[in-house]
Amino acid sequence: MKNPSRKTVPMKAALIIAAMAVSGAAQAATQQEAEAALKDAKASEAEAAKLTNRWVPTERALKTAQKALDAGKWDEAAAQATEAKALAEVSIQQAKEQMTAWHDAVIH
Amino acid sequence: MEGPSQFKMPSATRRGALAMLALAGLTGFAGKVWAAVAPGWPENAFKQKSKDDAVKALYGKPMTTSDKITLEVPEIAENGAVVPVTVSTTLPNVTSISILVEQNPYTVAASYKLSDATLPSVGCRLKMAKTTAVIGVVESGGNLYSTSKQVKVTLGGCGG
Amino acid sequence: MAPTIRVRAQASGDATNVQALIQHPMDSGFVKDSKGVLIPPHYIETLTFEHAGKVVLEAFWGPAVSKDPYIKFGFKGGAKGDDLKVTWVDNLGKTDTLTAKIA
Amino acid sequence: MKSTPILLAALLTVAGITSWVMDEGHAAASANSTTPEQDMQAFQRYFKQRFPNVKFPDFANGPYAVNAEMRKQWEEIMQFPPYDFAVDEGKTAFETPFKNGKTYGDCFPNKGIGVRQTFPYFDTKTGEVVTLDLAINRCRAENGEKPLPYQTGVMASLTAYMSQTSRGKPFDIKIPDDPRARAAYEAGKQYFYSRHGQLNFSCASCHVTASGQRLRGDILAPALGILASFPIYRSDWGSMGTIDRRFTSCSAQMRAEPLPPQDPTYRDLEYFLSYMSNGVPIAGPGTRP
Numbered sequence: 001m002k003n004p005s006r007k008t009v010p011m012k013a014a015l016i017i018a019a020m021a022v023s024g025a026a027q028a029a030t031q032q033e034a035e036a037a038l039k040d041a042k043a044s045e046a047e048a049a050k051l052t053n054r055w056v057p058t059e060r061a062l063k064t065a066q067k068a069l070d071a072g073k074w075d076e077a078a079a080q081a082t083e084a085k086a087l088a089e090v091s092i093q094q095a096k097e098q099m100t101a102w103h104d105a106v107i108h
Numbered sequence: 109m110e111g112p113s114q115f116k117m118p119s120a121t122r123r124g125a126l127a128m129l130a131l132a133g134l135t136g137f138a139g140k141v142w143a144a145v146a147p148g149w150p151e152n153a154f155k156q157k158s159k160d161d162a163v164k165a166l167y168g169k170p171m172t173t174s175d176k177i178t179l180e181v182p183e184i185a186e187n188g189a190v191v192p193v194t195v196s197t198t199l200p201n202v203t204s205i206s207i208l209v210e211q212n213p214y215t216v217a218a219s220y221k222l223s224d225a226t227l228p229s230v231g232c233r234l235k236m237a238k239t240t241a242v243i244g245v246v247e248s249g250g251n252l253y254s255t256s257k258q259v260k261v262t263l264g265g266c267g268g
Numbered sequence: 269m270a271p272t273i274r275v276r277a278q279a280s281g282d283a284t285n286v287q288a289l290i291q292h293p294m295d296s297g298f299v300k301d302s303k304g305v306l307i308p309p310h311y312i313e314t315l316t317f318e319h320a321g322k323v324v325l326e327a328f329w330g331p332a333v334s335k336d337p338y339i340k341f342g343f344k345g346g347a348k349g350d351d352l353k354v355t356w357v358d359n360l361g362k363t364d365t366l367t368a369k370i371a
Numbered sequence: 372m373k374s375t376p377i378l379l380a381a382l383l384t385v386a387g388i389t390s391w392v393m394d395e396g397h398a399a400a401s402a403n404s405t406t407p408e409q410d411m412q413a414f415q416r417y418f419k420q421r422f423p424n425v426k427f428p429d430f431a432n433g434p435y436a437v438n439a440e441m442r443k444q445w446e447e448i449m450q451f452p453p454y455d456f457a458v459d460e461g462k463t464a465f466e467t468p469f470k471n472g473k474t475y476g477d478c479f480p481n482k483g484i485g486v487r488q489t490f491p492y493f494d495t496k497t498g499e500v501v502t503l504d505l506a507i508n509r510c511r512a513e514n515g516e517k518p519l520p521y522q523t524g525v526m527a528s529l530t531a532y533m534s535q536t537s538r539g540k541p542f543d544i545k546i547p548d549d550p551r552a553r554a555a556y557e558a559g560k561q562y563f564y565s566r567h568g569q570l571n572f573s574c575a576s577c578h579v580t581a582s583g584q585r586l587r588g589d590i591l592a593p594a595l596g597i598l599a600s601f602p603i604y605r606s607d608w609g610s611m612g613t614i615d616r617r618f619t620s621c622s623a624q625m626r627a628e629p630l631p632p633q634d635p636t637y638r639d640l641e642y643f644l645s646y647m648s649n650g651v652p653i654a655g656p657g658t659r660p
Binding site: 293 | 448450451453455456459460606609
Binding site: 146148213218222 | 294324326328330331334340341345357
């Protein structure tokens with residue numbers, strides 16, 4: 001019998017790293033940087049969507065980033081896009097991990 | 109319920125309503141105009157924010173606790189939006205039963221006028237903003253009696 | 269308008285047991301809609317039950333009565349086949365009435 | 372960046388919850404090696420053992436089957452349930468002919484009366500899971516009517532009426548001998564047990580591992596029979612909601628972006644859950660906190 005709790009360790013680490021990445025993201029940014037960050041975040045979220053695992057906060061951050069971009073607030077747009085990207089990456093990792101991990105939860 | 113009793117508002121209230129009407133006309137807050145008061149509805153009592161003020165506005169006399177009143181309420185409300193409450197009593201000559209919720213924005217939740225044929229037991233479903241006391245008030249033979257119970261209200265929004 | 273009042277009145281022995289359910293929003297005035305705008309108060313103020321020309325219960329309600337409100341009470345007298353008239357009036361002056369038969 | 376502390380707190384909370392949920396982890400096995408029939412037996416055995424005092428048909432009543440205090444309030448509310456208005460509206464809608472003179476009854480076996488327990492079924496012609504709600508909208512389309520919104524309103528009223536005519540009839544879900552049907556079942560099963568969303572929950576985290584326990588003010592319903600009372604009047608909503616409304620709000624509560632109503636994945640999930648509940652009687656419409 002496997003120890004199921006071992007499986008969650010990388011997940012936990014990823015969650016915490018994501019949170020750290022987010023808190024360090026508020027740097028000055030140019031329009032190009034903000035646009036690139038948002039494009040990057042959207043690409044990750046598209047991958048999460050393919051795995052049927054978009055997250056509510058990712059969507060929220062993407063929307064806020066887009067709004068900030070439209071309003072010419074590059075710093076906020078970049079920061080929100082970075083947050084969205086970090087969240088999307090964790091959601092992708094979660095989905096990939098769950099492709100096999102779900103078996104452990106099955107009633108049996 | 110028959111007749112034009114709709115217009116038997118106390119004059120102070122009517123003046124207030126008229127003033128509001130004029131104000132609404134000027135400022136365009138038309139929504140406010142439609143506030144009406146049904147005949148007999150104790151408007152002042154429903155505005156009170158404490159147990160004492162509520163009882164004073166409803167009955168104008170003091171109350172004493174009584175073990176002849178049964179208050180059926182849940183210990184923990186499954187949802188504060190729908191809390192079943194029943195007040196019954198073995199006291200004689202009951203003319204009125206009221207239900208107060210102590211820490212709701214307004215204390216009076218419901219008040220019932222009973223005829224001499226009405227059995228002294230009323231049940232309904234109430235909203236509770238938070239954990240607080242529910243008070244059952246009974247007017248019997250011209251005197252006021254009450255009993256109270258704490259109902260725990262927890263955050264919902266999940267489960268089911 | 270679809271009927272907003274449902275009544276079950278049952279004669280049993282020398283008394284009649286009454287239960288009613290009313291379709292009404294009972295908006296308290298403290299709740300915001302999905303756009304964050306306060307929903308104005310809209311609640312039933314009075315609800316009366318009349319049997320044989322006599323009011324057997326007059327309810328005064330406020331914003332603390334639950335949405336789609338319910339009431340349960342009983343009165344002495346009332347026989348199978350008798351009429352029971354139920355009327356509500358709300359704070360916007362809207363009203364509905366229904367005459368049910370005691371079963 | 373005002374969301375950061377909240378986010379951080381949520382993530383750290385999740386890390387804690389994860390280990391709590393996983394502590395009760397079940398023995399793993401190659402899940403695909405079991406048949407749906409074996410899955411169902413294990414599933415039902417699990418809940419019977421977890422709730423030894425609950426009579427099998429009572430699993431239709433969700434939290435009220437497993438919590439006495441809540442059951443008392445429910446019985447109070449069931450004296451005159453607030454869904455009665457919806458059942459009336461649903462009956463009228465059900466019996467009112469479409470513009471072409473046909474009715475809903477013409478689209479269903481037995482004129483649509485007492486058939487709720489056979490949904491969802493696997494349609495071997497189209498190769499997909501068909502729920503009652505989807506069948507209702509397909510019926511409308513065939514008769515030149517616009518589709519109804521899925522989450523509440525007339526759709527909830529129609530399914531409330533159709534469920535009421537089916538009360539007491541045990542769930543009777545079949546998985547035909549068709550690899551596509553088996554694949555739909557497996558997809559539903561995978562979705563049920565997979566963690567989704569920022570809170571890292573699966574359906575099973577709440578409705579298997581933590582079922583019967585309190586989450587904030589609510590008692591989590593056991594997954595067995597969890598769909599038998601739908602549609603429901605939830606006090607929290609102050610209105611009726613369909614299975615789609617519940618799935619959508621569950622997803623959102625897990626901070627997973629909800630799928631569109633009747634998304635194939637949600638339909639597969641309903642197929643799996645209903646099959647697991649075979650034998651539990653239909654009790655809908657229901658009320659929930």
